[in-house]
Amino acid sequence: MKKTRRQFLQTTTGAAGALLAARTVFLDPGPLWAYQQPVAPSDRVRFGMVGVGMQGSGLLAASIELPGVECAAACDLYDGRHTLAKEIVRPDLPTTRRYQELLNNKDIDCIVAAVPDHWHKQVVVDAVSAGKDIYCEKPMSHSATDGVEMVAAAQKTGRIVQIGSQRVSSVICAKAKELVAKGVLGDITLIEGSLGRNDPTGAWEYPPPPDLSPQNLDWDTWQGTVPKRPFNPLIFARWRCWKEYGTGVAGDLLVHLVSGMMHVMGINEPPKRALATGGILRFKDGRNMPDVHPTLYEYGSLPVYMRLNLGGETPETYRFMGSKGIIELTEYACTYIPQPGVDTSPSYYAVSFPKAMREAYIKQWHQEHDPVPGKEPALEGITYRSVSWDEEKPHLWNFFQAVRTRKPVVEDAVFGHNAALACHMANESYFRKSAVTWDANSKTIKS
Helix, strand or coil: CCCCHHHHHHHHCCCCCCEEEEEEEECCCHHHHHHHCCCCHHHCEEEEEECCCHHHHHHHHHHCCCCCEEEEEEECCECHHHHHHHHHCCCCCCEECCHHHHHCCCCCCEEEECCCHHHHHHHHHHHHHCCCEEEEECCCCCCHHHHHHHHHHHHHHCCCEEEECHHHHCHHHHHHHHHHHHCCCCCEEEEEEEEECCCCHHHCCCCCCCCCCCCCECHHHHHCCCCCCCCCHHHHHCHHHCCCCCCHHHHHHHHHHHHHHHHHHCCCCCCCEEEECCECCCCCCCCCCCCECCEEEEECCEEEEEEEECCCCEEEEEEEEECCEEEEECCCEEEEEECCCCCCCCCHHHHHCCHHHHHHHHHHHHHHHCCCCCCCCEEEEEEEECCCCCCCHHHHHHHHHHHHHCCCCCCCHHHHHHHHHHHHHHHHHHHHCCCEEEECCCCEEEC
16 A cells, blocks of 8 residues: 555654754843943933824833933923823923924934824924934835935935834844844745734724813824814824824834844845735724735845734744744744755655665665764754843934934934835735835836
8 A cells, every 4th residue: 555645754754854952042132231331411312202192102211211311302292292291201391382393402412203104204304404313213104205205305414314113123133134144044935924913902993082182282283284184083093094194004013024024134125016915804993094914025036925914913923934944033032943954854755656666765765864873963943032122222222322423323214214115015005906016216106
């Protein structure tokens, strides 16, 4: 009776089958050591905070914990966040609704901005034009056109622009980048990234501040150049759900996956092509951005698949796959899983040989491939662990150090623009229902 593939492998696997050893290494969280160093008063960096919402309040709190960094003033269009900023920093912190006041303040060295996506371009362009360096939350831009203008403004003024995708400052991602550069994966054939959420808060159904009203919020200014709508607290709190103000799951979550992938791979260009699908499959709450949004990219000849889903919880994970193994990257760990990439047993195709021929083939295979007893190869897997790749302090520290020293940041406007373009291409592909490409000559996304 002919053996099945499974039976064949069970009976013919020889000593050439490599053993897999594994160990764990804990990484020093890089720039965290700098947090304890004293800084002379003359070397202090004073920043202005623009936007003190969910993300901004966290950036504000993290920034003032860094040595030699002070918040000089804060701006928000909602007065309740003036109170919040003073609670975080100090009771007498100057606050305003007009960020231009911060740009005109000679005592402010730089800006940290966390505003809705549709305001990113204006705040960044105004800041660098006023001679201020700026840290701007991801995604860098609300559209490809905005991104082009932001890069031009940064290059024209020579000011420092750091985009807030903190993964590029993570020591876990840095270790993955080092392993890839060493060639441990061999020929890299596919990259996957995935993230899933399964709750209303994860899908941005945030509760608006109970006291929100046109009296304590400058609603008209908040809307910017978007066609005006009547006051709506839900839009204020959940702006990521609408393309007029945000960039959906692509700009909120995909940008992290893309930025980390680009950093690990040493890529600083937009994808060659993008093809997306998805829909509003779970949160049918009036939003016009998809809550399920998988996208397939081409970076040169390399396929990159990114899957975002707000209708099913899964851990945020990368898999960098190559001919010699896999690097799996998660929030707290980088794991290298080696693979020999060669046959470790006779080929199961031999089940199609007549018995005598099959037995002769198996015997010859073992004679040619089995190692000397006691010297069987052992492939070593390794896991590196450290602080979360979402830790913001290393990324902020990189920015404030650049403001002090004028050295380059780790995520400048060009890198931020290229990462954001991948997100805009995902959105454009979804809405156009076709693959899209980036045309570098016209600086537009084309079907």
